[in-house]
Amino acid sequence: MSEPVVAVEPGKLKKIRGRDVAVRFAFGAAVSILAGLASIIFNPVFGGLFLAFPAILPASVTLIEEKESTGKAADDIEGATVGALGLAVFAVVTGAVLRRTSAVLALAAATAAWLVTSVAVYLVIESLLRRRALSRAAEPGRPGPPVARQSAHGPRPA
Amino acid sequence: MTPWLTLGIKAVNGGLFVVLFSLIAEMLEPKRFAGLFSAAPSVALANLIVVILAQGHGDGIANTRGMVIGALAFSLSCLVGVVAVRRWRALAGSSALMVVWLALALPGYAVFLR
Numbered sequence: 266m267s268e269p270v271v272a273v274e275p276g277k278l279k280k281i282r283g284r285d286v287a288v289r290f291a292f293g294a295a296v297s298i299l300a301g302l303a304s305i306i307f308n309p310v311f312g313g314l315f316l317a318f319p320a321i322l323p324a325s326v327t328l329i330e331e332k333e334s335t336g337k338a339a340d341d342i343e344g345a346t347v348g349a350l351g352l353a354v355f356a357v358v359t360g361a362v363l364r365r366t367s368a369v370l371a372l373a374a375a376t377a378a379w380l381v382t383s384v385a386v387y388l389v390i391e392s393l394l395r396r397r398a399l400s401r402a403a404e405p406g407r408p409g410p411p412v413a414r415q416s417a418h419g420p421r422p423a
Numbered sequence: 424m425t426p427w428l429t430l431g432i433k434a435v436n437g438g439l440f441v442v443l444f445s446l447i448a449e450m451l452e453p454k455r456f457a458g459l460f461s462a463a464p465s466v467a468l469a470n471l472i473v474v475i476l477a478q479g480h481g482d483g484i485a486n487t488r489g490m491v492i493g494a495l496a497f498s499l500s501c502l503v504g505v506v507a508v509r510r511w512r513a514l515a516g517s518s519a520l521m522v523v524w525l526a527l528a529l530p531g532y533a534v535f536l537r
Contacts, residue, residue, distance in 0.1 A: 268452070268453045269452065270453075270456070271451070271452075272451070272452040272453070273450050273451060273452075274450055274451075274452055275450050277449055277450055278446060278450060281449060286442055286445075286446075289438075289441050289442050289445045290438035290439070290442050291438065293437040293438040293439070293441025293465060293466060293469070294434040294435065294437050294438035296437060296466050297433040297434045297436065297437025297438070297466055297469055297470055298433070300470055301426075301429065301430040301433045301434075301470065302430070304474075304486070305426050305430075309474070309478075309482045309485035310485045310486070310488050310489040310532075310536050311536075312486060313485065313486035313488060313489025313490040313493065314489040314490065314492060314493040314496075314529075314532055315466075315489075316464075316466055316467040316471070316486060316489070316490045316493060317490050317493030317494040317496070317497045317528075318493060318497075318524065318528075319462070319497050319500065319501070319517075319520060319524055320521065321461065321465075321466070322504070322517050323513070323514060323518060323520075323521065325461050326461075326508060326513040326517050327513045327514050327517070329454065329513070330512065330513035333454070335508065335509065335512050335513060337454045338508055338512075339505050339508040339509045340453065340455045340458065341455070341457060341458035341461055342458060342505045342516075342517070342520070343455050343501070343505050344455045344456055344457060344458015344459045344462075345458045345459070345461040345462040345497075345501045345504075346458075346462075346498050346501035347458075347459055347462075347498075348458060348459035348460065348461060348462030348463060349494050349495075349497035349498035350494070350495075350498050351459070351462070352462050352463075352464055352490070352494035352497060352498075353490075353491050353494035353495050355464045355494070356487040356488075356490035356493075356494055357491060359483070359487045359490075360487035360488060363475070363480050363483055363484050363487070364484065368472070368475040368476075368480070368483065372468060372471060375464070376464060379463070379464050383462075384459065387456060387459055
């Protein structure tokens with residue numbers, strides 16, 4: 266059976282270790298300091314580059330690899346490719362709305378724009394990938410239904 | 424507010440927002456969908472709130488100009504990162520992703536924003 270397109274599993278929150286939360290907090294704080302220092306030393310435009318620095322990604326994909334597999338870690342980065350496009354939309358909307366109205370409205374509109382763009386692009390890509398997998402499976406001589414991609418590497422040993 | 428106090432507030436705020444978005448991502452499946460939240464505007468929101476309150480709209484708008492280039496570099500570097508992680512595993516592959524981001528974002532800034 267193929268994976269669902271989107272699923273929410275709140276029970277997974279119980280499995281989160283305090284160490285994982287601390288690592289993510291530390292990475293978030295470090296990137297914020299980096300962006301802030303770049304703004305102080307150079308200028309706010311240069312500092313803005315680092316508001317989209319992927320420094321949190323190594324922490325999250327390493328944790329995913331530890332718990333699940335290398336293939337799942339790569340899947341996470343595939344999602345981040347789309348999320349980062351949404352991040353560019355977030356920046357454009359924040360800049361445009363901030364010129365006209367309040368910060369609260371600008372950041373709320375930009376966050377909504379990030380979410381809508383990212384989810385819409387994800388759904389389009391996912392439906393195209395699934396349609397292609399189905400048509401390939403239907404080709405004569407191809408065995409079995411489509412299955413989720415498997416990684417060459419399993420989870421890291423504890 | 425001194426620049427160093429502002430920096431401290433940004434750091435704490437950045438850490439909290441990253442944890443918040445990562446908890447949301449943790450609940451989501453499949454991982455490709457959860458990955459959208461690996462590129463959530465967590466650090467951006469945390470920093471822009473402080474920048475706008477402490478320095479005003481002008482600096483916030485300037486930040487977003489740089490962020491557009493940073494985000495496009497992020498997306499392109501992820502394309503390389505997917506291949507790199509499958510080949511070299513998570514730590515080495517995602518480190519390569521960050522190097523590619525720097526190789527795209529810094530020249531992008533020099534060409535389009537300087």
